Amino acid sequence: xxxxxxxxxxxxxxxxxxxxxxxxxxxxxxxxxxxxxxxxxxxxxxxxxxxxxxxxxxxxxxxxxxxxxxxxxxxxxxxxxxxxxxxxxxxxxxxxxxxxxxxxxxxxxxxxxxxxxxxxxxxxxxxxxxxxxxxxxxxxxxxxxxxxxxxxxxxxxxxxxxxxxxxxxxxxxxxxxxxxxxxxxxxxxxxx
Amino acid sequence: xxxxxxxxxxxxxxxxxxxxxxxxxxxxxxxxxxxxxxxxxxxxxxxxxxxxxxxxxxxxxxxxxxxxxxxxxxxxxxxxxxxxxxxxxxxxxxxxxxxxxxxxxxxxxxxxxxxxxxxxxxxxxxxxxxxxxxxxxxxxxxxxxxxxxxxxxxxxxxxxxxxxxxxxxxxxxxxxxxxxxxxxxxxxxxxx
DNA sequence: TGGGAATATTCAAAAAGTTGCATATTCCCA
DNA sequence: TGGGAATATGCAACTTTTTGAATATTCCCA
Numbered sequence: 533x534x535x536x537x538x539x540x541x542x543x544x545x546x547x548x549x550x551x552x553x554x555x556x557x558x559x560x561x562x563x564x565x566x567x568x569x570x571x572x573x574x575x576x577x578x579x580x581x582x583x584x585x586x587x588x589x590x591x592x593x594x595x596x597x598x599x600x601x602x603x604x605x606x607x608x609x610x611x612x613x614x615x616x617x618x619x620x621x622x623x624x625x626x627x628x629x630x631x632x633x634x635x636x637x638x639x640x641x642x643x644x645x646x647x648x649x650x651x652x653x654x655x656x657x658x659x660x661x662x663x664x665x666x667x668x669x670x671x672x673x674x675x676x677x678x679x680x681x682x683x684x685x686x687x688x689x690x691x692x693x694x695x696x697x698x699x700x701x702x703x704x705x706x707x708x709x710x711x712x713x714x715x716x717x718x719x720x721x722x723x724x
Numbered sequence: 725x726x727x728x729x730x731x732x733x734x735x736x737x738x739x740x741x742x743x744x745x746x747x748x749x750x751x752x753x754x755x756x757x758x759x760x761x762x763x764x765x766x767x768x769x770x771x772x773x774x775x776x777x778x779x780x781x782x783x784x785x786x787x788x789x790x791x792x793x794x795x796x797x798x799x800x801x802x803x804x805x806x807x808x809x810x811x812x813x814x815x816x817x818x819x820x821x822x823x824x825x826x827x828x829x830x831x832x833x834x835x836x837x838x839x840x841x842x843x844x845x846x847x848x849x850x851x852x853x854x855x856x857x858x859x860x861x862x863x864x865x866x867x868x869x870x871x872x873x874x875x876x877x878x879x880x881x882x883x884x885x886x887x888x889x890x891x892x893x894x895x896x897x898x899x900x901x902x903x904x905x906x907x908x909x910x911x912x913x914x915x916x
Numbered sequence: 917t918g919g920g921a922a923t924a925t926t927c928a929a930a931a932a933g934t935t936g937c938a939t940a941t942t943c944c945c946a
Numbered sequence: 947t948g949g950g951a952a953t954a955t956g957c958a959a960c961t962t963t964t965t966g967a968a969t970a971t972t973c974c975c976a
Contacts, residue, residue, distance in 0.1 A: 534820065535932080541826040551954050564822035566814070571933060573955065596941045596954045608830055615824050615831025619842065622758070624818040628726065630756035630882050632807050634733040637876040638800055639807025650811065679903050680910065684829040689900050690822050700892050708881050711871050718872065727962085743924050760964065765925065788924045788971045922973075932963065943952075 535575050538565035540603060540611050547602035550576055559665065560687050563694035576601055584610055645712050648705050655701035662695040727767050730757035732795060732803050735777065739794035742768050751857065752879050755886035768793055776802055837904050840897050847893035854887040
């Protein structure tokens, strides 16, 4: 039932098709909840049968037809109820990169180095996207003005979290690469 | 097959029982891979049947007997092979707290506030633990000295990541609480 | 001496998530 | 005019993960 909450959170941004949700998960939600298309289509159907979302069939000229989902009143009520639910269970993280880093001393140092570098590239790209999204949300206002006037602040707050997470990824990656290179040099020196 | 890699990463620290691994997941690995006891016991059995780990039965005086697992040579080889494996699939995050934050404008503001505060407490506790673990690893050396002399640097690097993640959680939490309180005040003023 | 907490493992069932494919439409480019 | 990419959805099979126990030993405290 947890995916459901993420889907509802995404639908707060407005109606969306399963496809919309599946890719990017409506951009911001993707940063703290991952889901595959299959999962989302199935969950939407269940939610529809329970009256939490309603579908609107849209004939398209230049694309296959689609069904746009939006929250019903029951859906909004469910969102509200969800936020009051007791203790969010601890974050589930599964980060393969860090498992590899943990194994680096027994593993292939250069391969792990490459994996970190790749993660950094991804992080840099995300930072750029998030900064853009932030500009869009601010729409010329300062942050203080934004919080004083915006209808919704949730998406901005989660965006901030995603942004600082990726910036942190970059900072950490730099340190890690430096230290791995140091070690490579030290091992080479020892081998001489 | 991904849990398996996390288990092997944990066993690099030395032999451990299923129970050891289950709680804390050998402390550092827990920060980037979560698993329940069931998962771990089952995976250990499978790994044993494939010769990646070997079990040593330990009779205990003051506790129920246990089986301590350690990596076999095949296990070490598997760790090495794993680190060279191509592209770690994108990190899977599932953070209920951020889903709630995303929903805050439709949901219960005070409940979400409390959830953030709780997360911050957890984060603060983790920061303390991580700082301690770091002191232990450094054992009086500076970081430069550590990287010059330590057998293994992987655990230290992952520890750094965990530490900065939690520090970041705290920083973000402070901002989020401040903004939510601002909003509470603004809504109260509007209601007058 | 009795009960709760911690250690240590395991089973079974349900829920959730992944993978691979199948389908259909349309765009764009060569 | 043919093929690849993007849009859009869905099925079925499979694996993984979660949940909720049950079991057994021992520690510690009241």
